[in-house]
Amino acid sequence: MHAYRTHTCGALRAADTGKSVRLSGWIHRKRDHGGLIFIDLRDHYGLTQLVLAPSTPGFNIVEHLRAESVIRVDGEVVARTAETVNPNLPTGEVEVKVKDVAVLSEASELPLPVFGEPDYPEEIRLKNRHLDLRRETLHRNIVLRSRVIQSIRSRMIEQGFLEFQTPILTASSPEGARDFLVPSRLHPSKFYALPQAPQQFKQLLMVSGFDRYFQIAPCFRDEDLRADRSLEFYQLDVEMAFVTQEDVFAAIEPVMHGVFTEFGEGKPVTPYPFPRIPYREAIAKYGSDKPDLRNPIVMQDVSDHFRGGGFGLFARILEDRKNAVWAIPAKSGGSRAFCDRMNSWAQGEGQPGLGYIFWSDDQGGWGGPIAKNLGAEKTDALMGALGLGQGDAAFFVAGDPKAFYKFAGNARTKVGTDLKLVAEDRFEFVWIVDFPMFEMNEETNHVDFSHNPFSMPQGELEALNSKDPLDILAYQYDIVCNGHELCSGAIRNHLPEIMVRAFEIAGYNESVVEEQFGGMLNAFRHGAPPHGGLAPGIDRIVMLLAGETAIREVIAFPLNQQGQDLMMNAPSEVADKQLKELHIRLAPPIKA
Numbered sequence: 001m002h003a004y005r006t007h008t009c010g011a012l013r014a015a016d017t018g019k020s021v022r023l024s025g026w027i028h029r030k031r032d033h034g035g036l037i038f039i040d041l042r043d044h045y046g047l048t049q050l051v052l053a054p055s056t057p058g059f060n061i062v063e064h065l066r067a068e069s070v071i072r073v074d075g076e077v078v079a080r081t082a083e084t085v086n087p088n089l090p091t092g093e094v095e096v097k098v099k100d101v102a103v104l105s106e107a108s109e110l111p112l113p114v115f116g117e118p119d120y121p122e123e124i125r126l127k128n129r130h131l132d133l134r135r136e137t138l139h140r141n142i143v144l145r146s147r148v149i150q151s152i153r154s155r156m157i158e159q160g161f162l163e164f165q166t167p168i169l170t171a172s173s174p175e176g177a178r179d180f181l182v183p184s185r186l187h188p189s190k191f192y193a194l195p196q197a198p199q200q201f202k203q204l205l206m207v208s209g210f211d212r213y214f215q216i217a218p219c220f221r222d223e224d225l226r227a228d229r230s231l232e233f234y235q236l237d238v239e240m241a242f243v244t245q246e247d248v249f250a251a252i253e254p255v256m257h258g259v260f261t262e263f264g265e266g267k268p269v270t271p272y273p274f275p276r277i278p279y280r281e282a283i284a285k286y287g288s289d290k291p292d293l294r295n296p297i298v299m300q301d302v303s304d305h306f307r308g309g310g311f312g313l314f315a316r317i318l319e320d321r322k323n324a325v326w327a328i329p330a331k332s333g334g335s336r337a338f339c340d341r342m343n344s345w346a347q348g349e350g351q352p353g354l355g356y357i358f359w360s361d362d363q364g365g366w367g368g369p370i371a372k373n374l375g376a377e378k379t380d381a382l383m384g385a386l387g388l389g390q391g392d393a394a395f396f397v398a399g400d401p402k403a404f405y406k407f408a409g410n411a412r413t414k415v416g417t418d419l420k421l422v423a424e425d426r427f428e429f430v431w432i433v434d435f436p437m438f439e440m441n442e443e444t445n446h447v448d449f450s451h452n453p454f455s456m457p458q459g460e461l462e463a464l465n466s467k468d469p470l471d472i473l474a475y476q477y478d479i480v481c482n483g484h485e486l487c488s489g490a491i492r493n494h495l496p497e498i499m500v501r502a503f504e505i506a507g508y509n510e511s512v513v514e515e516q517f518g519g520m521l522n523a524f525r526h527g528a529p530p531h532g533g534l535a536p537g538i539d540r541i542v543m544l545l546a547g548e549t550a551i552r553e554v555i556a557f558p559l560n561q562q563g564q565d566l567m568m569n570a571p572s573e574v575a576d577k578q579l580k581e582l583h584i585r586l587a588p589p590i591k592a
Contacts, residue, residue, distance in 0.1 A: 004072055004104075010046020014093040016077045021096060023048060024072040024104065026134065027065060029115045037062060040115075041073070041096075044139075049086075049095040050075070058101030068114060068134070070105040073098045122552075127566040129557055141554045144263065145542045149216055151262055152236055152538075155255045161212040161238070166201035168194060168218070173516050177221035180231075188583040194220035197535060199454060200520050202239040203492055206531040207523040212251075213239045216538065227550040228484060228540055231563050235487070239533035245475050245491050248532050249273065249431065256479065256486075256536065260427045263545045270429040274479070278434040284326075284401075287409020289435075292483030293428040295416035299408060302327045302396070305382045310374040314355075317398045325398045326408050329386045330415045333393035334359035338418070339368065342395060345414060351407060357383060358393035370396065413483075427481055427544065434458075435476040438469040438505060449506050451476045455490035456532075457502065464501045479536060481544060489534020496524045 004024040012021065025043035032038075037059065039050040050073055052059050062071070075096040086092030111127075112120045114134045125132045132138055153163070172179045172193035179193040195201075197219050205213045217237040225231065236255075240248060253272035260269045275293075282289050285298045303324045306314040317323050333339070339356040346354035357379060360367030371379040386394055395415065397408045416422045437457045439450035447469045455474040457463050463472050475491035493499050499521065503513045514521060542554040552558040559565055579586065 008045035009041050009043040009048045010090060012048055012077055012091050012094050012096070014079060017079045017094060019077045020074070021077055022072065022074050023050075023096065025070065026114075027067050027069050027071060027107075030062075030065075030067060032063075041071070042134075046090055048091045049080075049089075050098050051078075051095050052098045052101070056098050056101065058103075061103060062101055065103065066107045066109065068107040068110055068131070069103065070107075072102045072104055074100040122560060123566060126552075126558070126560050129567050133556065138553065141542070141546045141548065142556050144546055145538070145554055148259060148263055148542050148545065149538060151259050152255060153216070155258055156214045156236075156238075159212070159251060159255075161214040162210065163215055164205060164210070164213055165215060166195070166198035166205075166217065166237075170195050170201075171516075173200070177223040180220045180222050183582040183584055185582050196221050197235065198237050199452075200517065202237055202533060203454065203494075203531065204520060204523055206239055206241040206492075207494075207520075207526075207528045211241045213237075213533075217535070225559070225561050225563060228543065230539065230551055230555065231559055233551070234538040235535040236538060237533070237535045238489075239531060241529040241531045243491075243530070243532050245433070245477065245532065248489060248491070248534060249477075252479070252534060252536070253429075256429060256481075259541065260429075260481075260545065264427055268426040270427065272429075274429040274431050276431045276433050279432055279436065280434070282432050283405050287405045287407075287412055288483075289432050289478065290480045290483055290485045291409075291430065291432075292413065292416075292422070293430055294423045294426060294482060295413065296331075296421055296423075297329055297412050297416050299412060300327050300329070300386060301325070302382060302385070305374075305378065305385070306398075310378055311355075311370050312373065314370075314396070314398050320400075323399055324401050325396055326401065326404075327382075327386055328395040328397070328408065328412050328415055329388055330393040330395060330419060331388070331421065332391055333415060333419050334391045335393075336360070336367070339393055339395075341418075342411070342415065346407075346411065349407060349410065354411065355396040355398070356393055357396075359388075359390050429479065429481050432478045432480055433476075434473045435478075436470065437472040437474040437476075437502070440470065446507055447505055449502075452488060452490045453503065453506070454492050454499075456493045457498070460495075461498050461501060464498065464505060469505050475532070477534070479534070484540055484544060486540055487534045487536035489532065491530070491532035494524055494528040494530055496521050499524070 001022055006022045009023055009025045023041055025041040028040040028042035028047060030037060030039050035054055037052040040047045041050050052062060073096065075098040077094050078097050080093060080095055110131065112124050112131055114131060117135045117137060133142065169182060169192040172181065172191065177196055179196065182192040182194065184190045184192060198215065198217050202213055215237045217235055218232060219235055220232050222231065238252065240251060253274055257269055257272050279289055282291055284301065287299060301324050303318055306325050307318050309315055314325050318325065336358060339358050343354045355370050357366050357368045357371045365376065366379045366383060383394060388394055395411060397404050435451045437450065437455065438447045441448040451474065455476045458473045458475060478488050479486045493502060500510050500513055539551040539554060543551050546554055548554055
């Protein structure tokens with residue numbers, strides 16, 4: 001017989017009745033029923049119920065063991081009586097009548113329980129991640145992650161992609177976020193950088209003559225953390241040669257659709273081809289470049305209904321031609337109480353308030369200050385244009401759209417959520433396309449890249465030389481699912497003269513480009529194919545499939561919100577000897 005087990009704790013069925021078996025696992029739960037001890041024994045595969053009588057060898061030892069102690073048992077599989085069958089457990093028709101017990105590892109007092117999975121502070125959970133990972137939900141999430149990655153790999157290989165590995169130690173480059181730097185012992189005063197993404201390397205693979213590349217790639221960005229972002233993460237990194245934007249879409253859509261169909265537990269998934277929405281249209285309709293299309297609310301510009309009079313405040317705002325009035329339709333939101341709650345929410349968001357019109361049963365028509373000032377005829381025309389009627393409402397935001405669009409988008413989300421308009425049980429995919437190539441950096445008041453500096457501008461060199469930089473669009477695109485950006489991508493700029501000119505517009509002269517990206521520029525000068533790609537985030541994909549709201553729930557050993565590994569005590573101080581080897585002297589921040 002095997003030293004530890006003949007079967008796993010999830011394997012036994014009614015057909016195994018009468019067999020002699022050996023199981024090993026953790027004591028998940030222990031119950032004393034009139035002298036008999038019932039134990040739920042757990043391993044990676046599931047649970048099996050054990051029964052120990054007082055005459056069982058080792059009974060007294062087991063009686064005093066804590067939960068999560070590890071034991072090995074020998075026994076006989078017996079059928080449960082009809083009234084004790086557990087239909088919720090795959091092994092629920094049988095139990096093991098224990099004949100012998102061996103303690104493999106005794107657990108001390110636990111800092112958090114595994115059984116029942118009660119809420120515990122994140123600090124305790126992360127410090128004791130080995131226990132947290134034993135909990136069913138988190139354990140299932142990590143298994144799901146493995147299976148999703150395996151499925152993605154299979155689907156990519158089936159489409160003719162080859163998997164390559166790219167360097168982890170590379171050069172620092174201005175790609176948006178801050179780099180994690182690694183000092184070089186062999187080259188004093190010089191640093192490697194951990195890759196924010198394998199961007200240059202995957203492009204170089206295309207220049208090197210490979211055609212379809214992918215990698216489940218680790219990436220590192222020293223940026224502020226949030227629920228769906230981590231300092232280190234994994235992405236499905238993809239690049240393709242001799243492709244248009246539509247070719248990239250056609251390659252990745254079956255992968256995304258297939259994975260979400262396979263692991264989405266029956267939830268509907270957007271059929272491909274996925275919808276395409278230009279960036280500026282997404283901002284105008286949804287107040288976001290990552291819209292949640294499960295929310296049916298589409299905002300509208302209703303400025304013409306307020307120009308020249310009616311509601312004085314909006315009319316005055318619209319005297320400045322850059323300003324506008326946007327409406328947020330609210331089907332079924334037609335009550336003063338709901339409108340007042342939305343107005344209070346807006347004030348809590350730092351806004352002066354939120355204008356509204358609602359259907360008033362008392363008045364038998366449209367009510368609210370805006371309706372009163374506009375008059376019945378204009379209000380009817382406005383609400384009719386929004387497709388609203390009895391029982392509905394609309395909210396209004398006025399000013400410069402560049403300043404208020406994010407708030408308007410948040411208001412759209414709030415209305416849709418509070419009125420239960422959002423179709424929760426589905427996965428809605430959309431491509432956001434035609435991103436601006438450049439944007440104005442509000443901190444420096446200079447033009448900067450808005451998305452990916454290695455993208456091909458629409459119109460190529462002619463557009464860079466003749467257009468206002470802020471009017472130039474790029475072949476850049478994002479995949480969004482349920483309001484989460486899953487990936488960014490682009491058709492790349494493979495021509496050196498276009499690359500130099502694009503960086504020049506963003507404030508980098510040619511010598512800087514040569515220094516920072518000389519390897520790629522040099523490669524382009526030796527013949528580069530048109531190419532493009534993208535990089536969906538593995539963590540966010542699994543987060544959505546697991547129904548979680550934070551990627552820490554789908555990462556085995558995540559950092560906390562302060563970027564610390566509480567289990568391994570990282571980041572940590574290092575010995576002076578190590579610093580001397582690296583020719584580094586510390587300069588701690590001066591305390592005020």
